[in-house]
Amino acid sequence: MAEVVKLFRTWTSPFALRVVWALKLKGIEHETIFEDLSNKSPLLLQYNPVHKKVPVLVHNGKPISESLVILEYIDETWKQNPLLPEDPYDRATARFWATFGDDKVFPLVWRAFLTQGKEQEDAVAAAIANLKFVEEELKGKKFFGGEAIGLVDLAFGWMVNMISLLEQLTSLKLIDAEKYPMLVLWMENFSEVPVINESWPPPDKLIAAFLAIRGR
Numbered sequence: 001m002a003e004v005v006k007l008f009r010t011w012t013s014p015f016a017l018r019v020v021w022a023l024k025l026k027g028i029e030h031e032t033i034f035e036d037l038s039n040k041s042p043l044l045l046q047y048n049p050v051h052k053k054v055p056v057l058v059h060n061g062k063p064i065s066e067s068l069v070i071l072e073y074i075d076e077t078w079k080q081n082p083l084l085p086e087d088p089y090d091r092a093t094a095r096f097w098a099t100f101g102d103d104k105v106f107p108l109v110w111r112a113f114l115t116q117g118k119e120q121e122d123a124v125a126a127a128i129a130n131l132k133f134v135e136e137e138l139k140g141k142k143f144f145g146g147e148a149i150g151l152v153d154l155a156f157g158w159m160v161n162m163i164s165l166l167e168q169l170t171s172l173k174l175i176d177a178e179k180y181p182m183l184v185l186w187m188e189n190f191s192e193v194p195v196i197n198e199s200w201p202p203p204d205k206l207i208a209a210f211l212a213i214r215g216r
């Protein structure tokens with residue numbers, strides 16, 4: 001039976017971009033359904049009734065939501081170009097860092113993006129402090145898992161354009177190249193991977209979309 005893979009997403013969603021990258025790295029053909037989050041489609045609500053968010057991957061009619069869960073599903077379903085290491089301890093470590101990024105870095109950067117003044121400065125300071133742990137984790141490595149791109153890289157991929165966007169839109173500096181050389185190097189290595197590089201949303205369109213969100 002031919003496989004049917006559908007991805008419900010928006011073009012701005014950093015969580016959905018992880019899934020796009022994973023499918024491309026695995027070479028999986030898929031159909032993309034772009035959602036309007038101000039008017040979610042009945043299918044999105046049917047497939048993700050709990051969170052009502054994108055991304056949702058639908059594989060042969062079965063929906064999977066939450067981007068990190070989707071990445072693991074993709075890795076278990078299509079074995080080529082593995083995203084997680086084989087060793088159980090290394091797998092646990094990868095899951096730890098992917099979750100750390102979503103729990104302890106992304107929300108702070110997002111808060112910095114949506115706020116101003118003291119609240120914004122506090123969010124940036126807290127994000128910078130948490131990124132120190134990430135900097136240490138990257139010491140001596142090209143990617144989080146070593147030489148090959150993997151799940152943790154995809155999970156942190158949002159940082160590359162969100163941080164430069166935040167730095168462009170505000171006067172704040174998040175990543176100082178002298179204090180965070182490994183993070184800067186990782187961002188360069190990550191961006192150079194063709195599958196990653198070819199999938200970014202157009203920067204001007206993204207700035208306009210994020211300014212609209214910030215305005216609201």
Ligand SMILES: N[C@@H](CCC(=O)N[C@@H](CS)C(=O)NCC(=O)O)C(=O)O
Pocket residue numbers: 012013014015037052053054055065066067068
């Ligand atoms: N933890 C979720 C976060 C997904 C998420 O926040 N998606 C946003 C778009 S970036 C969304 O669909 N928001 C719609 C809403 O909150 O109603 C994941 O990793 O998939």
